[in-house]
Amino acid sequence: MANVYVGNGMDTIELGTVKYLRVVESPEKRFWTQQNWQGSGTQAPGMAYNDFNNKQILGTVPVEEDGSAYFAVPADRFVYFQLLDKNGMMVQSMRSGTITRPGETNGCVGCHESRRSSVPTNHVAAAMRRGPSSLQPWYGAERNFGYVVEVQPALDKHCVSCHDYGKEAGKALNLAGDLGVMFNTSYMELRTRGFVSVPGAGPTNVLPPMSWGSHASRLGKVLLEGHGDPEIDRQVKLDEESFASIVTWIDINAPYYPEYASAYRNNRYGRSPLDPGQLKRLGELTGMNLGDQNLSSHVSFTRPEVSRCLEKLDGGDPKYREALDIIRAGMQMLAERPRADMPGFKLVDRIEIDQEAKYRARLQAEIEMRQAIIAGEKKFEQ
Template sequence: MHRCDRNGDNIRPISANIEHDNTPWPLPDGRVLYQRWEYIDRSQVDYHHLWTSRPDGTQQMVFYGNMHPSTLMIDAKPIPQSDAVVSIFSPGHGRREHDGFITLVDPRYGPDDPRAARQITKSPDYRDPWAFSDDLFMAARGTRLVLLDTAGHEVDLYRLSRDEVQRGLQCHEPRPLAPHPREKVLPDIVDFSNDVGYFYLADVYHGRAMREVPRGTIKKLLVIESLPKPINYTGGMDPLTYGGSFTLERVLGTVPVADDGSAYFEAPPLRSLFFVALDANDMAVKRMRSFTTVQPGETVGCVGCHEPRSNAPLARFGATQALLSTPRKIEPIDDCPDVFDFPRDIQPILDRHCVDCHGYEKTDRGGPYAGKVLLAGDHGPMFSHAYFTMTVRQLFSDNRNRARSNDRPYELGSAASAIFKYIDGSHYGVTADAHEKKMLRLWIDTGAPYPGTYAALGNGSIGGYFQNTLVETDFDWPTTKAGADVMRRRCDGCHTGTGVLPHAVSDERNVSFWRFDVNDPRLALSRHIVFNLSRPDKSLVLLAPLGRDAGGWELCRKPDGSPHAEFASTDDRDYEALRQMVHAAARRLMEIKRFDMPGFRPPEPYLREMKRYGILPEDFPSDSPVDPYRLDRRYWESLWYRPPG
């Protein structure tokens, strides 16, 4: 959301939303009412709700929603002589033209109370409502403009002609040509000369589900920034995560929490920030699930941590401990990356401690494939095998794109992640050092991404997604058709139901990419784990049915449970057909490259946008070397607020 002068000069952002804000409208008290769209570690469809802000961008706060999952709330406008507003509640992610139910929202109940919203239409095909009073409304409805009330009465004000309807025209945005009282004019209170804003937290222990946290538990706040994408290709999160965060997240650092639960600190303005409360072991106690921001020079105060927004500050005698000193500066974490990249930062830890047993080779320590767990860094069709395994084996805890906002303490993030139980010495003596544990904690608490660059989007996968459709698929390749024929003849007799094998490297087998159940038994034979595109002959689809005498693992079983070698020898023509199927996909991946492969170059749309943003010169040669990690950083920094002069 931006503002400008009457003549269009001095355009400046007043929101730090890295997604988008919608349909701003002035309220009688001078604030701006708008719809905020966000994806902070929650479902991508359930939290697009109503917010308010002063016209200068200060005092951003929720008007209705953001706690409970629900619909898209948009096109909200005030009702005369009332505190309530009329809005469209558009089902799901929102329908075209903002079609939805006309709904009245009364803020006197508070932003979390379902009683505040009252639906007054029975069908979701209205748009652009206007309130004449609390019982008389105008709206567009397809090819008509209608007048309606809360009792269900409705009359047409206007209809398009038959010719206009046949031409596909519809009605939009009705407005009465009538005077109305001017909204209150709020003065600007932004200090543009200041390069920081300030956050004040009164008591971190005051809030929903915080009573069980003993005072003194929380020592710090981890300050995280949700990072803007320079380009997007699809509606999912791939390949940033497998069913998790939609964006990269950056560690800014930590600030101390005083013994009384208070904190007071500086923060960069106009950035999408959120906080994680950490205990003495730097484990996540409680995590924000929505971003906040400050304008230059603004102080934003919080009563507590996830406190009900209708709560007033607790009565105290004297100032909180944090306010007895100047605001603290965010302390960077210098010995760890601020933006994590799984192959670069996490895989080396797994290589040192895990892969000897959970890899493809037999070693002095164990393996191969101990516990049917693979933590080697080999490429699958979209992710590495280790990343896929850590996700579906729930070795780290994130919100999994769920419509949930308020977890109990220690229920989400690093403290709830199973991986730490396997590296504390209790699991066959495996003991990670303090720095390795720190790396894992911060990776998990910044959304556990696979790539650490947005240049990884839109490329590097056999079976990636573009506009929610699988692309770069192998279904029609001759090698894949031959391999699929082998599977139908020699595998499908046993592999039925949830055990069906993927018949192509890009075959999802109807498993939802965006919101799958990590306990779905089909994930055990997902394309993301049975095909190895780094070492094709190490693919599970080849090792599992191959006899041990031929170098396989002989994992197939007869109906009585006894071992069965479907392929006694690598000379079997059907085995070779399967092998060629995987090798063809591996060769294709070598051609298109993934972000962590030698010779990787960002896709042209990414470079095009970097030129458009002024990060790269317009005449930048298409074959010149480029570091996408540096380009991302330059792009993010180009959006930072800098005082004039």
């Protein structure tokens, strides 16, 4: 990479701002369900509020003062690149991806030069005077990014003491981790109430630097600058990893589920532990269309009594009891068959188990083919 300060608005960014380049993979989709979730598209199952993929952070490499970077990425992975500042917050992002074949070398100028220009030839970029950087892993081994595992612990540790059900700050923004029909409470609050600015699945045009992501988000601003109330700010001291988890989540487009696989293929969004009949009945009892994704966190399977869909019902009302029983049944279901946002999730559906076995077999065949090519042998599939 010759110079990150070239291309797609990067000339508006002060030299020296970019400190790191992050490589993110968008893993292939191998599972799907019939129940679409009526988001901005119809791909099922539900993965994120307005996007369709999971993500895997492969790591970061340094960007030199002159904007150059030189690095190695694993071959044959669908990856994209992001530029980060000294706080690890995103400056600009590629929003499609590219693949590098084994042994291949790729070159580019920043976030892409004009097709009629080329690499500057009047100096050798600093990064090219040394060997390629290897990717610095992101807090542990490579893994699919799951909101509940990566982000919720930071909120639990630093925010939920105030931002919870039944608390004043919880009304302004509820950051509790209660599991809902599709996502959890904090995820829905952050996504639906304007605290996080990400493009999701669109628009398709190239967006200027800093126009979305942690720098453009109210949540990012509060993390960086504080609440503006000394009494609160005294109590909020984020450790480095918690800060990184939250801003990085925003910058990789605010994903939720780490897996496409689903424990509830035939239910709403491919994610609801309540079957369509139970969900409909709960809606009738509470007067709320709980099949609407925007209301999906009005149910808490973690603490059924705090479910917001119950707020309008009187505790003595038989409807209240019936509604609560349905939510408890969902809670029970999740305990027996954990969802992909819970610990203990595993493939349970025959179709997905078969799909996975077929994928593994194909992968093994591919590995053997490649070994044969390297060894100069011929190998034919049986």
